[in-house]
Amino acid sequence: MINQKEAFQKVLETVKDFGNEVIPLLEATGRILAEDIEADRDFPPFDRVTKDGYAINSKALDEGVTTFEIESIGAAGSPRAKLENYKNCIEIMTGAVLPENTNTIIMYEHTQVKDGKMHIEVPPEKGQNIHLKGGDISKGEIILTKNRRISGKEMGVMAAVGKAQVLVKKLPKVCLISTGDELVNIGEQPLPHQIRNSNGMSLYGALSAENIYPEFLHLKDEKKQIREKLKAALEENDVLLLSGGVSKGKFDYLPEIMEELEVEKIFHRVAQQPGKPLWFGVQNKMGTNVFSFPGNPISTFVNFHIYFKPWLKKCLNIRPRPQKVQLQKEFENKGDLTRFLLVSIASEEGVLKASLIGGNGSGDMISLTRADGIIVVPPKSAILSGSAVEFIAF
Numbered sequence: 001m002i003n004q005k006e007a008f009q010k011v012l013e014t015v016k017d018f019g020n021e022v023i024p025l026l027e028a029t030g031r032i033l034a035e036d037i038e039a040d041r042d043f044p045p046f047d048r049v050t051k052d053g054y055a056i057n058s059k060a061l062d063e064g065v066t067t068f069e070i071e072s073i074g075a076a077g078s079p080r081a082k083l084e085n086y087k088n089c090i091e092i093m094t095g096a097v098l099p100e101n102t103n104t105i106i107m108y109e110h111t112q113v114k115d116g117k118m119h120i121e122v123p124p125e126k127g128q129n130i131h132l133k134g135g136d137i138s139k140g141e142i143i144l145t146k147n148r149r150i151s152g153k154e155m156g157v158m159a160a161v162g163k164a165q166v167l168v169k170k171l172p173k174v175c176l177i178s179t180g181d182e183l184v185n186i187g188e189q190p191l192p193h194q195i196r197n198s199n200g201m202s203l204y205g206a207l208s209a210e211n212i213y214p215e216f217l218h219l220k221d222e223k224k225q226i227r228e229k230l231k232a233a234l235e236e237n238d239v240l241l242l243s244g245g246v247s248k249g250k251f252d253y254l255p256e257i258m259e260e261l262e263v264e265k266i267f268h269r270v271a272q273q274p275g276k277p278l279w280f281g282v283q284n285k286m287g288t289n290v291f292s293f294p295g296n297p298i299s300t301f302v303n304f305h306i307y308f309k310p311w312l313k314k315c316l317n318i319r320p321r322p323q324k325v326q327l328q329k330e331f332e333n334k335g336d337l338t339r340f341l342l343v344s345i346a347s348e349e350g351v352l353k354a355s356l357i358g359g360n361g362s363g364d365m366i367s368l369t370r371a372d373g374i375i376v377v378p379p380k381s382a383i384l385s386g387s388a389v390e391f392i393a394f
């Protein structure tokens with residue numbers, strides 16, 4: 001049995017690149033940008049008026065003019081207007097192009113209109129209320145660098161530069177495999193000795209949050225069927241995420257069948273809790289990674305977050321963002337296993353405080369619903385009350 005840190009490193013050593021693909025911008029939320037995005041024009045692309053009001057030429061102010069005849073009106077979306085007489089003004093709207101022969105905008109609130117003429121009531125500063133062309137970024141400069149997650153703000157910028165299609169990192173093709181004769185589909189009424197396949201759905205939920213929409217497969221405890229279906233799944237996918245069938249039960253055939261299918265076992269059994277029977281391997285010829293999570297619901301879900309998610313992030317070149325929380329009550333781990341403990345988090349005066357969640361072991365999926373994530377406690381160590389500890393959010 002290997003220790004948890006070693007197991008984690010061995011998983012990370014198998015990272016791979018799934019390549020890139022072009023997708024519509026509308027489908028890009030949460031995906032990882034695979035190209036640099038450059039400004040196709042200056043930002044803003046013209047001297048932009050930032051207040052509704054009047055455009056004037058400050059030369060008139062210098063000459064003591066405070067009352068202006070209104071020559072014309074300019075809206076956002078209209079071609080650039082021109083002030084013919086510098087002692088006049090143009091009524092102008094936010095977002096319009098600064099009219100030719102003007103250099104200052106007076107907002108409505110600082111003016112009064114009498115007898116059709118605009119009178120300035122608050123002395124303006126030359127050049128005010130103008131967002132200068134290229135003031136944010138110049139044409140050709142890089143706005144977004146690749147390897148960042150795309151959210152609304154990136155989508156907005158890409159829309160502004162006309163990227164209707166965008167190059168993103170491809171995601172792995174994943175198959176979720178549940179094992180065990182006791183499982184029935186969620187739409188079925190289980191018999192007294194049966195349960196519904198909840199691990200498939202908890203992993204589906206966690207994967208779809210990463211934009212991965214996996215296929216489902218259910219393997220019954222029958223060797224020949226397991227072998228055939230697993231072989232096809234290995235051929236068709238980049239990753240298999242299995243739950244159940246890796247401990248020492250009489251019907252736990254998986255490790256044996258994996259060997260037959262030439263899936264190289266990287267490790268089986270890790271000094272951790274939950275998830276001691278974790279099995280991990282790679283089918284090198286097919287390039288398929290196999291994470292075989294122990295079947296207990298908490299074990300499957302926690303180990304997905306401990307191993308699969310960091311592996312996925314590394315494959316996609318996303319930097320991890322370690323998070324620390326403050327443990328409310330001391331916890332001592334006297335044993336030899338790394339412990340992953342469910343915690344709920346509350347923010348108190350800006351500090352994230354973690355409280356341990358009690359439960360009935362790794363089969364108690366109800367306790368999982370009370371958790372915001374887990375803290376990691378290395379073997380033979382204690383986390384003192386109030387001290388910082390690594391936190392992994394669900």
Ligand SMILES: Nc1nc2c(c(=O)[nH]1)N[C@H]1C(S)=C(S)[C@@H](COP(=O)(O)OP(=O)(O)OC[C@H]3O[C@@H](n4cnc5c(N)ncnc54)[C@H](O)[C@@H]3O)O[C@H]1N2
Pocket residue numbers: 178179180182183195196197198199200243244245246247248249252274275276277293294295296297299362363
């Ligand atoms: N003699 C030993 N027995 C067990 C050991 C051990 O080291 N020696 N380890 C225990 C630990 S720890 C765990 S965790 C489980 C893991 O066992 P398996 O991976 O073989 O999983 P199963 O036996 O198939 O199932 C365990 C448990 O989880 C339920 N399950 C399985 N799949 C699903 C699913 N898709 N949805 C909901 N629930 C599921 C299953 O019905 C069992 O109750 O082994 C211990 N035993």
Ligand code: MOO
Pocket residue numbers: 273274275276277294296298299361362363
């Ligand atoms: O790995 Mo098991 O999760 O301790 O029940």
